[in-house]
Amino acid sequence: MGSRSAVSTIVEKWREHPPASYSLKIQSFSRLENSTAFSDHKFQSRKFSSGGYKWRLIVYPKGNQKDNGSGFISMYVEIDSKSLMVFTPPTEIFAELRFFVYNKKENKYLTIQDVEVKRFNALRTVWGLVQVLPYDTFNNPENGYVFEGGQCEFGVDVIVAPSLTNWEIHSFNEKFSGPKFSWALKNFSELNVNNLTSDIFSMGGRKWVLRLYPKGDTIADGKWLSIYLEMAASDTLKEDEKIFVQANLRVLDPLGSNHIQLQMNVWFEVQNASWGWNKFMSLAELRKTYLDNKEHALNVEMEFKVVSATNYSPII
Template sequence: MRRFSCKQNSDFLTHLDPVTLNANISSETQFIIAASANVGKLKEHPPSSYSLKIHNFSQFKKSTAFSDHKYKSRIFSSGGYNWRMIIYPKGNQKDNGIGFISMYVEIDTASLMVFTPPSDVFAELRFFVYNKKENKYLTIQDIEVKRFNALKTVWGLQQVLPCDTFINPDNGYIFEGDQCEFGVDVIVCPPLTNWEILSFTEKFSDSKFSWAIKKFSELKENVQTSKSFSMGGKKWFLKLYPKGNSSANGKCLSIFLYLTDCDKPKADEKIFVQANFRVLDPLGSNHFRYPLEKWYTEQTPAWGWAQFLSLAGLPKRYLDKEDTLKVEVELKVVSATKYSST
């Protein structure tokens, strides 16, 4: 068993925990995960972001001695950003990679400067090494999303395969003389575009609205409508049915709290309301109270009660000497939602 690892240092920013690999490669070969963020196995699917095929690996390895022992690929695009794949054929000695093939991905810093301030780019990485013997790709997937930015431009694996395993033709990574293939997939996580922020207002400068309905006993209209009032960032009004609405059968007072047209919830919007409704006792000792806790939506821009208060005892208990009925609504909580446009 051979051990793979990857760590973070000042030269390359990596983050891979130890994993082990069975040296006897087969079609079912896969990494044995030991508290690791990496998953590796042989797969048929080739890389889709970038592939580097090398004809004469021995000469390739020698040539990197003149470029800090690494080879940087041509720039390729993925997810709207430019990248390079970096190969260390003898391993990255600055990152504990000696004796292994080391592979990294570097983001082109010019891609980061498109936004002000420079943006963070989150990407998933998959590294590939072709195995001709199995006609599959050794694929190492890091399940942790990597964060690229101006300070952290490189992420990767410092110990992909032991060099001895890689260069042995019997294992299938070197084939047809001295050929090999490396690859990478860079899957860029798109920026967040759909969101909502839900908040609740619990403190109001004036949380109560009072409405005095004069000459209540003489009202002829079926419904009374209050003036509009602002509270909790919304505009509201009350509707009161002195003899009850169609559901009250003339036996109960009906009352409802409406949002004005300009503040009605739009499609898929909702507003939570917690309120207290009161019919005030003129003597101030026995108010009739009922709580409301409801979500207002496009389909239900009003809530209340068809059978709020029995009309039988209303005149005696709740009308003052001037035949005035006083109604009060107190808002306790009103929600608000900010959301992305679609």
């Protein structure tokens, strides 16, 4: 049921604040000892509530001999099995346990805690500490645990971990039925617009567009082709959402031998929903080599390698 080992997870410290979950005050420790001889050498408290479940504090005044506790005070917490049967399948409860023994001499509580969270279920309804304090140490009035004619106090905090409600699963899609998006801009040299936006296309479960500046954006000084990948306006990102994209953007060589290609590795977020190159390639080189002879078209191709996705709860 739990004992101290060479690699101990038990933490002891003094605390002034009393237990928050349950306190068990005994008027006569010797009487408690004698009475538990008729109840399997243990005392079980009344049920108490913590975290929405019912529990009992169990104290072995002379130690739980069945669990190597002879010569010590042993303390356990038991969950009411009916609390586990509310749902189908039966519930599993995770809880931190912190045991208390009051010391009148210090006017503080000695707290003993196993820092490992305990899992309560239908197969394991009891967890605790076998060797809380040596019996002789506890029962000596000079040490302060037993006082004023045999009084003593035990307690426990049961801190129930709430059910998991906040989570996210991040995945990376590397398999696409059609990983490429192609865009042909006819009569490119005659275009007299600041920028052009491609048709909306889907990739990795999201919607995208390419935005192209035929004469470069404001940073390109009219000498460079500027191209950006953007989230489509109909598929905006939520607050704190992010998508990783790895893709190759190409301006295709009409002769098919010397494509201009740059790789994108970027996280798209609300404040960064557009990413690309303001100086993708020089317009002089483009006009010289990368317009086809038939329609003077510029052919752009975006090939996606990775698009991430996140499932999360709650949805904000």
